Structure formats: structure tokens, C-alpha cells
Amino acid sequence: MFASFMIHAWEAATVVAVVAGLVGFFTVLRGAAFAAHALPNGAFAGAAGAVLLGASTLAGLGVFSVAGAGMIAGLGRRARSDVATALTIVLMLALGDLFLSRTSEYAPEIFALLFGEVLAVSTGELWPTVAIAVVCIVAVVVLYRPLMLSSVSPDVAEARGVNPRVMDLAFLVIVALVTTMAVPVVGSLLIFSLLIGPPAVARSFTNRPSAAMGLSMLFALVTVWAAIAVSYETNLPIGFFVGAIGALSYTVGRGWTAWHDRRMGPGKRGERDVLDASRRHGGAF
């Protein structure tokens, strides 16, 4: 399991998990699950376009996911954000389909981009992943306060001079960077599961943002490590285990919240939404 050809897989997965756990916290907080699905999924068009032009896959993914982020934010000015996101993913996928139809060499790689090929990560692929991961973490740290404020309460944020639209775009660009970093190594399905599952579970257990962020990264690491280990033993796709562990731990988290609320007294019974619960507790999020 720790043979030399597996080392890069462990390293890449660890880097991706840490970043996904951190950015995922804000994804869940902002209710941006659809964008977290749309950007990684639609970015495959960039990879297809890159093959067509003979450019690097990473550049194609980067250009397309950042453009997608801009489009979601741009269309979101005139339409509801879920409609804007749906239109964006549809256009990206359709362009991907067009690019694929222009070349005959690409088709088998669809599976790899969607479901990842973490076992085939090379040293050359690892460095860009680490570099973009650092950029993502720095961006989150620098934008921490305004991002937090605009996620929790857009009105208060605006009153304090934070433009929610700018923060929206900034956040989507961060998700686009995570996409660019993660899709070549773990695939779009896996990065989506990691952006949603671990932070959702983390929020079931704590209302403190810093604790939730730490837990989220921890859960993401455990999820990925367990998925690689079990996948290695059973010879089944990693994506399956990441999705399954995500759903399972979410169920456990929801169960724990329900049990906890019930124990806290009748006043809290029936409070099933984590977000509502955290608001009622007067917490920072």
C-alpha cells in the first residue's frame, strides 16, 4: 500500500484533502454546493479544448474553471444564482462536447477526468498541485474576515463596506483554483464529494468556525486516506469509497445533531437544520 508508486498518490490526495476541507467549509457555509459541482464538472471542457489546441491540460482546466466562475457571478447579477450556475455548467459541458467531437484521440480520458487517476500521479503533476494549493490557502487566509462576514450575513457585510458580489466572485475563483488543482489528480467527482461531505459533517459537531474548519480538514484527510486504502485492498474505484464515506458520515452527523438537540431539551426538538441551529445559538455562523 505504501510502495514507491503509491507515494505520489498519498501526497497528492493529502494536499487535495487539506485544501478541500478548508475551502469546503466556506462552500457549505455559503450554500454553494451547486457551484462546487458545476466548476469541476464543467472544467473538463477546458481539458478537451487544451487537447485540441495542443496546450497543457492544467492551463485548459484553469482558464475554463476561472471563466466559469466569472460566468456564474456575471449571470448571477440578473438571475438567481442556481439558474446562473445551471446555465454555466450546461454551456461548459456543451463546449466540451463540441471540442471532443473535433478530435478523435480524447474519449478514453473522459473517465479519468471524471473519476480521477490518483494512482498515476507523477512528480511533474505534483508540483503544480502543491503550488496552486498554497495559493488557495493564502487566498482564504487573506480574505478570511470579509469572506466569513459575507457568508454569514450579506447585509451586515455590505453595511461594513464589503461588497457581497465581489466576495462571491472571489470565492468562486478560489473554487475554480481548487478545481484546477484537484481535477487532474483526483477527478471532478472526488473533489466535489470532498468539498461537501467533510465540512457538512464537521458542522454537525461544532458551531465554532475555527473548530469546524479544523474538523472539516481532518474528516477530509481521513476520508481520502481511508478511500485510498480500501480502494487499494479491494481494487475498486476510489471515487466510490469517497462518495460512500461522505454519505455515511453525513448520516452519522445528522443523527448526532438530532440526538444532541433532543437531549438539550424539548425547546430544541425538531430543529433539524444545522444552519438554523447555529443561528439560534447566536454563534458566529
Add this chain to the structure above:
Amino acid sequence: MLSVSWSPLFEPGFFSSGPVHVALAVGAISAAVSGVVGVFTVVRGQSFAGHALSDIGTAGGSAAVLVGASTLYGFVAFNLVAAAVMELIGIRRPRGRDLATGIVLGASLGLAALFLYEDTVASSTTGATVNVLFGSIFTLPPGITTVMAVLGAASVAVIALLYRPLLLSSVSYELAAARRVPVRLVGAGYLLAVALAVSMSAVTIGAILSTALLIGPAAIALRLASRTGVAIAVAVVVGVVACWLGTLLAYDSTVWSGGNGWPVSFCIVAVIFALYFASGVVSWSRSNLGRTAPGRRRHPVEPVEVG
């Protein structure tokens, strides 16, 4: 005379080709049903669920390939279960609801990865993968239209049956609940209709077009029409027109691009985007050039975002 004037528009064989007939019929059924269901999807802010179901069905489709059953039934069965689970998790706030959708989607895509992997192992080709993921409008068997018509009718029937309570609970959940509308039940019924509509379109015209036809025409219609009934009619017309124009464009493109035609999905999406921006111009000029009285709501059926 007629054939002379039309020939630059319709390449030879467009009206006599069997696959084109099937494609036009299947596209029209999908577009019409998606238009009806889609208006409520946009009003309820459930685009994510609408799109997710087209991906979730992939797991059912790939499982069906594995056991040798029809992909369509795999899609339908899996989507109905997924819709039930989404509703069972039962979070009403948009943020939490999208999260629940995301968890179900993540788990289903995991299953899809597993089944597709097994399919690939079993048949040692990636053909099944590509077919299940993208669908193909020009390679459908003729009998498919009947099955689709039945599924589509079922989906529209559910919407028709729930029309008033669904509309009320979509515009204002609290008001509907106060008037003793069984909001959870109505929401579940609505998701059932979406699951039927999305599975039948995803399996025939692909996941891309399934979402495009569910959200695009409805979003266009809601920019133009102020009454829900009118919006539904506009969405159906826009959907069918976009579908047919796109199919024609794809068919004709084989000529100007030297035999290697443009994909239907891209052509239909391009038409939808053109119409979307045109509708934006229309609604902008209406509100800014004084054709509607000031204060009149431009998006009357869109509910106010709660929280």
C-alpha cells in the same frame, strides 16, 4: 419553387431521414415536459436538484448495463429513489437543501464510478461509459418515443394534479403551510415529476441537454411572462423551438464542417443561450423603456429568497 428557396436552410434528407424524425420527436417530448416541470424548478430555486438528478441517474443507467436491463428503467428507478431520499432528508432552507442534494449526488456518482468500472471490466470498452454519460439523439430506436410519451404524460399529470398547492408552496412556503397545504407531500410529488422528466430526457438526449431544457426555456419564459400559466406555455414553445433549431443546425453542420458535424447538444445549448440573452434584452427594454407601468413586478412568480 419551395424546395429551391428552402434548400440552403434544410440540407437534403433532413425531412426524409428516419433517425431525424425520431430525434425531432424525442427532443420535442423532452422539451415540452421539461418546460412544464422547469418553470416550477426555477421558481422553487431547485435547479441543482434538477441537474443533479440527470447525473444521479447515471448510476442507475450503469447498473442496468451491468445486469443487462434497459438503461432507461435503470435511470427512472434510481432517480425515483434519489428524489425520495432528497425529500426524506427534508431541509427546507435553500442552503441546507442544496447540501442534501450534494450529498445524494456525491454518493450516487460514487456508485456510478463503481458500476461504470464494473461495466468496463465486463465489456473491456469505454463505449458504455460514453453512452450512459452523454446519450445520443441520432441513434435512438424508433420505439422509444412511445415509452417517453408515457413517462412524460405521467410527469405532466403529477404537475397538473398538484398545480395550485404547488404554485402556492413554491411562491410562499409559509403561506402555504398556514393554509394547511401539505407542503412536504406537494414537494415530494413535485420532485417525483422532476425525476420522471429528467430521467427520460437524460437517457435519450443526454445529461447536458436534460439540464439545458429544464432550466433554459423556463428561465427565458419567466423573464418574459408574468403569469405562471403563460410562462409554462412560453417555456414549452421556447424549448421545442430551441430543440428543433438546434437539431437542424447540427444536421446542416455536417455539410459546412466537412462531414464531421457539430454535436446536437452544443447546437441546442447555443440556441438556448441566444434566446436567453434576447429575452434579457426584451425584459430590460420593457422595464426601462416604459412599456410596463412603473412598480410592476418583472419576475412576479419568483419568491423572495428566505434567509
